Amino acid sequence: MDPHLLRTFVAVAESGSFSTAAANLGYTQSAVSQHIAALENDLGTALLQRRPVAPTAAGERLLEHAAPILLRLDAARADVLRATGEAPGSLILGATPLAASPARALTELRRSTPGLDVTLVVAGREAVARGVAAGELHLGLVDGVAAPSDPLRLFDTGAQRTTAIAHEPLMVAFPHDHPLARRKRLSLHDLVDARWIDAPEIAAPLDDLRAATETDGLRASITYSGTDTRTLLALVAAGHGLAVLPASAAAGVATVAAVAVESPRLVHRTELLHGHIDGSAAAALAAVLGSVVGGEAQVQATVGRVQPA
Incomplete structure (x- = not known):
């Protein structure tokens, strides 16, 4: 199954329009139609109703698989590129709205790493977790609710290296x-x-x-x-x-x-996600973030953890 065809199928199914999907992907509408026809031919079944545009029963099943498949492909590409490249001179930090002290964390990160260009992206929990997994974000601060001794339940984004940063009542x-x-x-x-x-x-x-x-x-x-x-x-x-x-x-x-x-x-817990940052760099960043948060901060690394959604 060609991932390019799969991305086109997801774009059409989510937008409900061949023309909108074509504009979003930078293709012609004819190319989008050809992609869908090729994918349907490969699978031997219709995936989209044309008028109105909507997934068939088979298309619905494919959509359930498509997002994690495409995410894993993006994560694999990001992991390989980072393994063969130099450490970035810029850092993109994703954070959920109530994650512990992202603004102060940014200040300390820039102070501890002179010349580092840092960008903060505030988004929802799933968006941050998926962004780190796909390599679109270097690090992520994610908050949630858990028992005092338990890690957060993360979305199924593959193996995620995480470090507990803080918890509060x-x-x-x-x-x-x-x-x-x-x-x-x-x-x-x-x-x-x-x-x-x-x-x-x-x-x-x-x-x-x-x-x-x-x-x-x-x-x-x-x-x-x-x-x-x-x-x-x-x-x-x-x-x-x-x-x-x-x-x-x-x-x-x-x-x-x-x-x-x-x-x-239960406690409100903040964790640092560092799926594509090597262990020593992530540990140093976690130490900086942990010292910023203070209070009931606690640092403990868990590697390769996969949590159900």
Whole structure:
């Protein structure tokens, strides 16, 4: 199966248009049509309905495989190029919105490595993990929720070298008039039937909280797909639902009340992803980042770990 044809198929399926896919890929529409026809001929089945453009049942199955296949190819190319080239004079650091201290980390990295040109890219958790795996990002700071002794559950992006950077307590953000807003600490089990805001890029993902509480409760009343913490807290303050955030993001905010999560035992964790940086360089960078974060920072390397999505 030709990966160039596969990329064209994904572009058409995701955009729902041969012409849009052609513009995005820099091909003519005729070339895109030829790519799809060649792939369908190779597999012996139709992959796309033409009017309207949509994947067939076989096309849906292929889409499930396409993203990880193309990601592994990009990762392999990046790994080979980095193994044969010199250390870059520039560093692209990806970070999730609530990862620990990316701005201060950048300052320390530039101070410890004079002449290093550093770029910060802020994106969602999956985008950062995939960017590091594909070699588009040199390093990634990713945050999430985990038990104190557990690593983060990463997306299935192949072998990822990771280093734990920091962890901090979690808090539930309440509107001030909520009956539990004056509590000092509470259990998430007490909030199974509450209204929640599903904000997967910044708040603790509800799927993770359900797994930790071993319940199918914690249902979302609305979904917020953005990455602005102030907007999320404004939604909480207006009574649209609750959210679990790291203490640094929720405590001391005048618009909401923040109550510490006592059980189940969970922390907000930040990890450094360094899939294509050699071990010694990654260890040095992790030491710099760990010294910046401070507080409850802890550094421990795990190599070649693959976590399910």
